[in-house]
Amino acid sequence: MSTTLRLPTELTEFNLREPPRSLLIRGEPGSGKTTLAMTMLAAFRGQRIFVSSRVLRPELERDFQWVAPDAPDIQIVEALVSEPERVRDRRRALERAGELVDARSAAGEVEKLWLPDALTDAYSRISVGRPGMVVVDSWDALVERYLGVPPSEAARLPDRSEIERLLIGLMGRGHVHLVLVVEREAPSQLDYLVDGVVYCTTQHDGTRLERWLHLKKMRGVRVEHPSYPFTLDGGRFQCIAPLPGHLRPVLPRPDLEPDPQPGFLWPGSTQFASNFGRLPLGGVTLIETDPDIPAESVVLFCAPIFSEVARRGGRALHILPPRGNPEDVYLAYRPVVSPQEFMSMVRIFSATGSAPRGPHQAILEKVLLPGVSATAEGVEPRMPEAVRFLNEGLDAGIPSVSFVFVSGLAHAGVGMAHPYTPENLPAIILRTVESGQVHAVLVGNSADPLLAGLREMARVKIEMHAKHGRVFVYGRSPITPPLVLAAGEEAQPYQLIRIV
DSSP: OOOEESSOHHHHHHHHSOSOOEEEEEEOTTSSHHHHHHHHHHHOSSEEEEEESSSOHHHHHHHTTTHHHHOTTOEEEEOOOSSOOOHHHHHHHHHHHHHHSOTTTSHHHHHHTTSOHHHHHHHHTSOTTSOEEEEEETHHHHHHHHTOOOHHHHTTSOOHHHHHHHHHHHHTTSSEEEEEEEOOOSOOHHHHHSSEEEEEEEEEOSSOEEEEEEEEEETTSOOSOSEEEEEOGGGOOEEEOOOOSSOOOOOOOOOOOSSOOTTEEOOSOHHHHHHHOOEETTOEEEEEEOTTSOHHHHHHHHHHHHHHHHHTTOOEEEEOOTTOOHHHHHHHHTTTSOHHHHHHHEEEEOTTOOOOOSTTHHHHHHHBOSSOOOOSTTSOOOOHHHHHHHHHTOOTTOOEEEEEEHHHHHHHHTTOSSOOOTTTHHHHHHHHHTTSSEEEEEEEETTOTTHHHHHHHOSEEEEEEEETTEEEEEEEETBOOOEEEEEOOTTOSEEEEEOO
């Protein structure tokens, strides 16, 4: 199941609920409020009105070209006029109306007259008995323009809070969803009056921008995920749900390499290659992670690399984290290789040293290695088979990969006469890739001191961070925009969604 969504499921449910419902979209300028509001309007199944108090129709049609095919019947009410209506003018009209209308029998009709013309125009376009949605962008601009009166007259006229109470009260008598876009960051009376409140925010770290949607209030809607990262790539709103809770990565069929380049390993994924490039043979990729990043997410991210190595007849060495299960490695490879191919091309080191059990015991016994390779001077050799296994399988032009969880190395080094250190570990890794036909992928916690020496030698540097149940991926070398790791569709093992 894909984890990229046009709208959060909670807002989709809001759209489907029986009107009337009211929603506030709040956020700073440029945070994606208008695109979110337009997306909600396009997804609504009913009559749709967009009241624009900031930009003219041609600008909307230019900026949201995707709306027309998705929702050709969206009506636009332009609230930008050269001589704006004023609430003081409305007071004069109501004074005259009082002479003609019995306020006791038509109080609701008289109250409507206090609203700006753009709103009454929008509501008048909704057919009786049909559900509708009215989006006002922005409510701040519309109401402040409407209330622009001299201080001497203000005391005799309704203020913004009174207009808002009247608006929400009158809306409750109809059959229309009302969505108000506001730019005031501080909560106001509206936050309490409406049924739902959504905050659009942006976060900057100096070089990257992240976009987040936060569901602060959703009356009557169950909130499964209160925060969603989202992107505006292509002028469209697209949010990202968390990865599945029980993730079991499997190797996909690798994407075909468009133009083979000597000295580099194709990573098996066009998305990986377009963001991080190809992997230099004889080089190192370092993936630094938060403690909350599950190992399965890292395996999912790297799975196409293993697929490409398997396709080309190379070899793969897996050094698992302390709690890693060798059987998971076999189950990941099973869709793309036979058991015989798996036994000839894969070796696994399990830091726990436990013997395999279960239906695949015979296969796993053939691929498990007894210890960790340590051939640098001053470090006790424990697994020379690992480097020998990689080197023996190196036919001309056939690459191999070493996939190492540094925590597995650290666990294996406990009790050694000369444990792994930031000083000796780089030499050990270089020993693994010195043939020039192996690429090493190292995975470690950012706080692990063993990574200090590895950062200098890595050609490709990637960070993975856990935020609100999502896995963010940042390229440090090369530098990339924020990427969110999302479940793939069809043949793709995953998607890397750029936050734009």
